[in-house]
Amino acid sequence: MYTLYYSPGSASMLVHLLLLEIGAPHELRRVDLDAGAQRDPAYLRLNPGGVVPTLIVDGAPRWETAALALLLAERHPEANLAPPPGSPARADYLQWMLYLANSLQPAFRWWFYPEAEGVAAEAVLAAARRRIEAAWDRLDAHLGAAGPYLLGAEVGAPDLYATMLMRWSRKMPRPATEWPHLAALAGRVKARPSWRRLYTIEGLTEWA
Numbered sequence: 001m002y003t004l005y006y007s008p009g010s011a012s013m014l015v016h017l018l019l020l021e022i023g024a025p026h027e028l029r030r031v032d033l034d035a036g037a038q039r040d041p042a043y044l045r046l047n048p049g050g051v052v053p054t055l056i057v058d059g060a061p062r063w064e065t066a067a068l069a070l071l072l073a074e075r076h077p078e079a080n081l082a083p084p085p086g087s088p089a090r091a092d093y094l095q096w097m098l099y100l101a102n103s104l105q106p107a108f109r110w111w112f113y114p115e116a117e118g119v120a121a122e123a124v125l126a127a128a129r130r131r132i133e134a135a136w137d138r139l140d141a142h143l144g145a146a147g148p149y150l151l152g153a154e155v156g157a158p159d160l161y162a163t164m165l166m167r168w169s170r171k172m173p174r175p176a177t178e179w180p181h182l183a184a185l186a187g188r189v190k191a192r193p194s195w196r197r198l199y200t201i202e203g204l205t206e207w208a
């Protein structure tokens with residue numbers, strides 16, 4: 001049994017999606033980010049960064065979205081969300097997971113929390129937008145050449161991750177769906193039962 005500390009539509013969405021895809025028993029605990037519940041001392045003991053997600057795994061609190069995704073895919077190989085270690089596609093899988101985690105997701109933190117960087121918010125927003133759109137260029141080109149999924153013919157954890165990040169761009173000047181191959185990928189992931197169930201459970205409506 002896993003316990004996921006989450007906030008609707010936030011980075012916890014990837015972990016929630018993976019739990020649903022896997023069919024792993026789990027409990028959800030909502031963290032009210034607007035009320036600052038992520039900074040409660042009790043929550044900080046689970047997640048010292050004061051962010052979601054936190055996943056309780058075998059009784060221990062674990063954090064960092066990408067690490068949790070890698071961990072879940074590894075613990076549940078039968079779900080086929082990641083190529084097995086040693087397989088030719090494994091390197092592609094690790095590359096895309098780490099690219100999304102290192103290059104794209106942090107730029108969204110700049111976009112959503114520009115004042116946190118301590119420099120002019122406009123400069124942070126402009127840099128975030130450049131970084132995010134450059135990532136869409138790269139991902140779209142890859143999907144055009146080797147899609148329809150990031151690892152080729154089969155859906156995997158990187159596609160769920162990329163689609164969560166695409167959703168975050170929905171109110172940006174150029175949302176990810178302006179890139180045709182990314183729009184097609186989003187359509188495929190959004191048609192999955194896990195996506196639809198997550199929307200119902202988390203009470204999401206936008207970008208359904």
Ligand SMILES: N[C@@H](CCC(=O)N[C@@H](CS)C(=O)NCC(=O)O)C(=O)O
Nearest residue numbers: 010011033050051052053064065066
């Ligand atoms: N690197 C962390 C970042 C997580 C993160 O930025 N979570 C946001 C929601 S998407 C959050 O909890 N924000 C609340 C805050 O910063 O106060 C991860 O991937 O788990």
